[in-house]
Amino acid sequence: MLRLKSFSAFLLVLFCCFFTCKNQEYQSNYKNGYRSIFNGKNLDGWEGDATYWRVENGILVGEVTPETLLKRNSFIIYKNAQPENFELKLKYRVSELGNSGINYRSEIIDGVPFALRGYQCDIDGRNRFTGQNYEEKKRTTLAYMGEKVSIPEMPDSIPTSNIRKNVKKNCWQTRLVIDTLGTKPELKSHIKSNDWNEVYLKVNGNLLQHYVNGVLMSEVTDLDTKNKSLKGYIGVQVHVGPPMKIEYKDIMLRYL
Numbered sequence: 142m143l144r145l146k147s148f149s150a151f152l153l154v155l156f157c158c159f160f161t162c163k164n165q166e167y168q169s170n171y172k173n174g175y176r177s178i179f180n181g182k183n184l185d186g187w188e189g190d191a192t193y194w195r196v197e198n199g200i201l202v203g204e205v206t207p208e209t210l211l212k213r214n215s216f217i218i219y220k221n222a223q224p225e226n227f228e229l230k231l232k233y234r235v236s237e238l239g240n241s242g243i244n245y246r247s248e249i250i251d252g253v254p255f256a257l258r259g260y261q262c263d264i265d266g267r268n269r270f271t272g273q274n275y276e277e278k279k280r281t282t283l284a285y286m287g288e289k290v291s292i293p294e295m296p297d298s299i300p301t302s303n304i305r306k307n308v309k310k311n312c313w314q315t316r317l318v319i320d321t322l323g324t325k326p327e328l329k330s331h332i333k334s335n336d337w338n339e340v341y342l343k344v345n346g347n348l349l350q351h352y353v354n355g356v357l358m359s360e361v362t363d364l365d366t367k368n369k370s371l372k373g374y375i376g377v378q379v380h381v382g383p384p385m386k387i388e389y390k391d392i393m394l395r396y397l
Contacts, residue, residue, distance in 0.1 A: 182199075204379070
């Protein structure tokens, strides 16, 4: 009888331990409504080219070496959701010549491996573009660093089958800059080189806001019903160019 009671007590302790651990795991995945979408252990839920993406010490690492130079940009894509209105937080660290970005409300391009088309919060090691809104494979630059922009309906004179006719110098031509958020030197002073920075994206309806280290870097109100996207995939990028390294961690998503 004593052995039975001891075994029962052991099972009770084991059950409590398991429940506590699962509860702690649940709580760590949901903080203030945010849910982790990268577990820091493996690429569960994500799909990308293993030549460029790996998990290392709890970090999502994208790296291009002299032996693996890209012919086209390559994304690792979060396949478990296509959020519409949301907030996204993450931390990144990028090499000096690195070029990356966080895509959202994006579509997968058929026939092109690991490619996305859609909104992007730009990231680069020299901070020429960090925080701007660039629409990958579509309307190109919507808002540069330090701009508050409204995108009106695309003119009828621009065919939807060839919207590149409205692009010049890699920038959408019918955008309206309605305010400034600070000078580029001021905004760049808030971004750390060779260190971790935090990105916060708030995407709600037509309003797209990109923050870096708590500072609003760009804001777009997209009123272009022909071209805007209301939902889609999240992904992060390694870019064509010289060898580079980009690291991401603490990737957290909250629905609005």
